Amino acid sequence: MSTLMKVPFVDMARTLAPLRDPLHRTACGVIDSTRFIGGPEVKGFEREMAQWLGVDEVCAVGCCTSGLYVALRALGIGPGDEVITTVHTAIPTSEAITMSGADVVFCDIEPEPGCYNMDPDDFERKITPRTKAVIVVHLYGQPAQLEKIIPIARKHNLRIIEDCAQAQGSQINGRTTGTFGDAAAFSFFPSKNLGGFGDGGAVTAKDPAVMRTIRMIPNHGRLDKYNHEFEGMNSRLDALQAAMLRVVLPSLEAWNKARHTAAAWYRALLQDIPGLVLPRERDDSFHVYHVFVVQVPDREQCAAFLAERGVETGVHYPMALNLQPAYAHLNQPRGCFPHAEQACDHVLSLPMSPSITREEVAHVCEQLRDYFSA
Ligand SMILES: Cc1ncc(COP(=O)(O)O)c(C=O)c1O
Structure with missing residues (x-):
């Protein structure tokens, strides 16, 4: 047993190593240009991202949290x-709702083991006359069941916003997520599938009038320098980030494929372990494995066992949002969202990045197998 091998949870340095020279040249170019806010790099990135996504327009913003708010x-x-949004997500999703002044309404996740997205049936149950929108999160890189969620939302005249923070490049029937709803937001947090070099995000919307407003809100309510149509905020993507993202964007497709291949290695090596729940991959979807999440009976013990053997793991997330102190005012104690709460007690994220090797995956699986047979 090769107990000396160390497998980091994410290895950004290795993934970025082939791009080191162009990244360094690009950073120096922006510094020398002294064009730090807006300008050709931001415009260029917005154009290239729109092209990649297959939409007319993208607005680069400071982060996905503000993108969702915008x-x-x-x-x-x-x-x-x-x-309405899922109770099993990162808090930025629901923070953005509160920032808008609206009320957050949580729904539970799908009951099928290995599925972690919004349950379309519970979503429909949570609709009231005051419901105006739904934020659909494609969690872990797995597209949500939009073919069920969209018709429900349309029937009730709700706006649909896709939270693609963890799912850049994931697809349903060959169509990229972020192009289904009225609007979508993306995150370039460094460890995301399309990671930047600090905070960053982007927003897109179908309606050109909505897109015009989206452009204005993060830029103090203006389109030109001195004409503020309303009060907005400051949440622009830095030119430096935009320039660096232009260097990494062409690699996204290959990186997603590499994540998908690593997931297949995990699946092949772990599928016969009783008591271990693997992520479900739907036939119609391309899952981009932002994280590879399994469920184990005793998460803390399992994570400690793996750590002792050089395997770093993560937890996404240890607590459903209804149980976070931030949402105590909603008065939704344990039991309100049984599927999400159950998942939160057991989920464990295994090492995953585009540059993870077959040997590393095999090492992780060997340790996990030892844990289950101990
Ligand atoms: C599902 C989800 N939504 C939104 C965000 C917010 O992204 P950002 O950090 O770019 O604001 C994150 C980031 O962790 C996320 O995972």
């Missing part, structure tokens, strides 16, 4: 409205 506000969501 999308909600541009779609006219505000005080008095309710917005």
Whole structure:
């Protein structure tokens, strides 16, 4: 047994190593240009990302949290409205709803083991006359069941926003997520599938009038320098980030494929372990494995066992949002979202990055197998 091997949870340095020279040249170029806010790098990145996504326009913003907020506000969501989202997500999704002035309404996740996205049936149960929008999260890189969620939302005249923070490049029937709803937001947090070199995000919307507002909100309510149509905020993508993202964007497709291949290695080596729940991959979807999440009976013990053997793991997430102190005012104790709460007690994220090797995956699987047979 090769107990000396260390497998990091994410290996950004190795993934980025082939791009080191162009990244360094690009950073120096932006510094020398002294064009740090807006300008050709931001415009160029927006154009290239729109082309990659297959949409008319993308607006680069400071992060996905503000991107979601900007999308909600541009779609006219505000005080008095309710917005439904999954209770099993990173808190930025629901923070953005509160920032818009609307009320957060949580729904549970799918009951099938290995599925972690919004349950379309529970989503429909949570709709009230005040519901104005839904934020659909494609968690872990797995597309949500949009073929069920979209018709429900349309029937109730709800706006649909896709949270693609963890799912850049994932697809349903060959169509990329982020192109299904009224709007979508993306994150370039460094460890994301399309990671930047600090915070960053982007927003897109179908309606050109909504897109115009989306452009204005993160730039102080203006399109040109001195004409503020309303009060906005400051949440622009830095030119430096945009320039660096232009260097990495062409690698996204290959990186996603590499993640997918690593997931297949995991699946092949772990499928016969009783008690271990593997992520479900739907036939119609391309899962981009932002994280590879399994469920184990005793997560803390398993993570400690793996750590002792050089395997770094993560937890996404240890607590459903209804149980976070930030949402105590919603008064939704344990038991309100049984599927999400159950998942949160057991999920464990195994090492995953585009540059993970077959040997590393085999090492992780060997340790996990030892744990289960101990
Ligand atoms: C599902 C989800 N939504 C939104 C965000 C927010 O992204 P950002 O850090 O770019 O604001 C994250 C980031 O972790 C996320 O995982």
